[in-house]
Amino acid sequence: MAHFLYRPHVLGPANSITTPDLVIDRVRLVTNDVRGYAPIHRLSSAVELQVFPHQLEITPAYALVAAGGGPLLGLAALVRDSGESILKADFLVSRTAWRFRNVMNHFGSLQLGVGRSTITDTVVLSRLLQPEEIMTQADDGGLALPRGVIALCVATRTTLIAEPPLEFTARLLDQLSHRELTLSAKLDSVNDDRWDGRPLPRYTVGPIGKVEHYI
Amino acid sequence: MRYTGYAATMQGVWFSHDEGMSWHRLPTPTGGMYNEARCWSLAVHPRCPGELLAGTDQGLYRYTDDTRRFDYIPSPMDDLHILQVARHPKQPEFIVCGTRPAEIFISEDNGKSWRRSNLNAGTECWFINTCRVTSIHFDSRDADTIWITIEIDGVFRSSDRGRTWTHLSEGLVDRDTHDLVFLDRNDGSRTILCSTEAGLHQSADNGQSWARLSVPEEIAPWPYWRSIKSRADDKGVVLASVGDKPSGEAGVLLISRDFGQTWDRAQLSHPVNSTIWSIAVNSADAEILFFATIFGQIYRSRDGGSSWEKMQRELGEIRAIAWAPAAR
Numbered sequence: 001m002a003h004f005l006y007r008p009h010v011l012g013p014a015n016s017i018t019t020p021d022l023v024i025d026r027v028r029l030v031t032n033d034v035r036g037y038a039p040i041h042r043l044s045s046a047v048e049l050q051v052f053p054h055q056l057e058i059t060p061a062y063a064l065v066a067a068g069g070g071p072l073l074g075l076a077a078l079v080r081d082s083g084e085s086i087l088k089a090d091f092l093v094s095r096t097a098w099r100f101r102n103v104m105n106h107f108g109s110l111q112l113g114v115g116r117s118t119i120t121d122t123v124v125l126s127r128l129l130q131p132e133e134i135m136t137q138a139d140d141g142g143l144a145l146p147r148g149v150i151a152l153c154v155a156t157r158t159t160l161i162a163e164p165p166l167e168f169t170a171r172l173l174d175q176l177s178h179r180e181l182t183l184s185a186k187l188d189s190v191n192d193d194r195w196d197g198r199p200l201p202r203y204t205v206g207p208i209g210k211v212e213h214y215i
Numbered sequence: 216m217r218y219t220g221y222a223a224t225m226q227g228v229w230f231s232h233d234e235g236m237s238w239h240r241l242p243t244p245t246g247g248m249y250n251e252a253r254c255w256s257l258a259v260h261p262r263c264p265g266e267l268l269a270g271t272d273q274g275l276y277r278y279t280d281d282t283r284r285f286d287y288i289p290s291p292m293d294d295l296h297i298l299q300v301a302r303h304p305k306q307p308e309f310i311v312c313g314t315r316p317a318e319i320f321i322s323e324d325n326g327k328s329w330r331r332s333n334l335n336a337g338t339e340c341w342f343i344n345t346c347r348v349t350s351i352h353f354d355s356r357d358a359d360t361i362w363i364t365i366e367i368d369g370v371f372r373s374s375d376r377g378r379t380w381t382h383l384s385e386g387l388v389d390r391d392t393h394d395l396v397f398l399d400r401n402d403g404s405r406t407i408l409c410s411t412e413a414g415l416h417q418s419a420d421n422g423q424s425w426a427r428l429s430v431p432e433e434i435a436p437w438p439y440w441r442s443i444k445s446r447a448d449d450k451g452v453v454l455a456s457v458g459d460k461p462s463g464e465a466g467v468l469l470i471s472r473d474f475g476q477t478w479d480r481a482q483l484s485h486p487v488n489s490t491i492w493s494i495a496v497n498s499a500d501a502e503i504l505f506f507a508t509i510f511g512q513i514y515r516s517r518d519g520g521s522s523w524e525k526m527q528r529e530l531g532e533i534r535a536i537a538w539a540p541a542a543r
Binding site for chain 2: 021201
């Protein structure tokens with residue numbers, strides 16, 4: 001089964017940090033209207049993406065990630081052609097995250113937003129599907145996801161519409177703890193080339209004379 | 216002056232707070248970076264003591280003494296080996312990274328955003344199959360000029376902050392290039408030394424052409440020159456490492472007091488166990504230097520490189536060593 005290696009930096013409220021590497025092999029998308037699974041290869045933590053030169057919709061999402069120490073709360077952004085289903089989007093996920101239990105008491109007040117140079121469109125998480133509707137009860141009384149799962153709860157009404165090339169930033173803001181997660185990415189059109197006249201590849205050799213060759 | 220030593224190894228970054236006598240890593244669970252990440256490169260901050268950039272196989276990281284941990288810096292380099300990291304000495308927000316495969320990435324805002332440079336280095340090469348960046352240097356005469364060495368593709372120079380590059384390998388006996396040092400004189404002339412797998416090369420025309428320098432075998436027994444550094448006092452003193460081969464069993468440290476024209480062996484307290492891979496200098500004190508062998512030995516000099524003392528602690532494979540004044 002295909003997988004994605006997610007390498008988050010989990011930031012604790014006391015400025016602590018842990019860095020688990022998590023194998024993810026199920027991507028679940030949820031909104032108030034839609035629930036479904038999407039292919040794992042669409043998940044990426046890249047900061048640059050190539051897209052078709054169409055009008056795009058960039059929609060932020062909060063991400064719940066299964067982890068042994070308790071689910072993580074992260075930030076994602078869905079990038080898709082305008083009008084396309086969210087199930088067919090590319091999912092960019094930030095490599096920084098929080099532990100869900102550290103924000104669960106004020107989860108609804110967190111703000112999710114997206115914008116270009118500034119965050120222009122935001123929504124409070126209380127208006128989205130709630131984690132208890134996505135996760136299941138765990139043995140310790142908390143909430144949990146099955147291993148290997150990432151659930152993306154998409155803020156479908158908070159969308160940036162633009163054409164490539166563009167740069168955007170998504171943000172998850174915790175005003176109570178004065179913390180935020182950000183995800184910034186650059187979207188280039190497949191028709192644009194960074195080379196003005198892309199050169200042919202070259203093969204190079206080392207010694208010209210009789211020199212014994214090492215690495 | 217209190218200072219901190221840093222070592223980039225195949226098991227993360229190690230720190231020394233007692234002048235190299237002992238070395239340790241950050242706490243495993245909370246250090247901010249997987250403590251067995253392969254780390255190839257380090258860059259200290261010229262103005263912020265205690266701040267360090269580290270290039271790894273998991274991305275680029277920043278350490279500060281304030282947080283006492285590494286913080287991941289998002290960049291397009293996550294799936295590449297970040298073999299070199301360099302901060303401009305006068306514009307420290309200008310950061311240049313070199314990778315394997317040989318690509319150059321540049322940030323002009325202290326790592327907030329990055330652009331990939333159009334460096335037309337070889338995409339395949341003899342022997343190591345994949346070219347890689349081995350050193351990055353900022354020109355002391357021109358803030359917009361960057362020099363790099365590529366293994367195996369010679370020397371490149373950019374005069375426009377990495378937007379375009381000129382390939383400068385005419386006369387190099389071997390394009391397996393490792394490092395550069397520059398001597399700029401008051402009369403405007405410049406000499407550049409380049410260490411290669413096939414000996415030391417010199418350019419007197421700003422890299423347009425190179426000529427191999429002859430160094431007696433009794434001084435440099437092998438042709439494999441690796442790290443080369445100018446001592447930080449601008450007196451023309453250069454230190455260079457020569458080894459039997461990259462993953463070999465022997466090496467020497469050479470010192471020149473006339474910018475490469477003649478060389479002597481530096482006095483070491485113990486023989487090295489392999490090629491000296493990295494030499495650390497810092498303008499904060501030209502008399503304090505460190506070097507590390509690829510197979511884990513660390514040596515310190517307190518007299519500007521004439522004599523060296525081996526530190527007791529040995530680490531795993533060391534790819535870079537650095538030191539900087541401590542924050543507090």
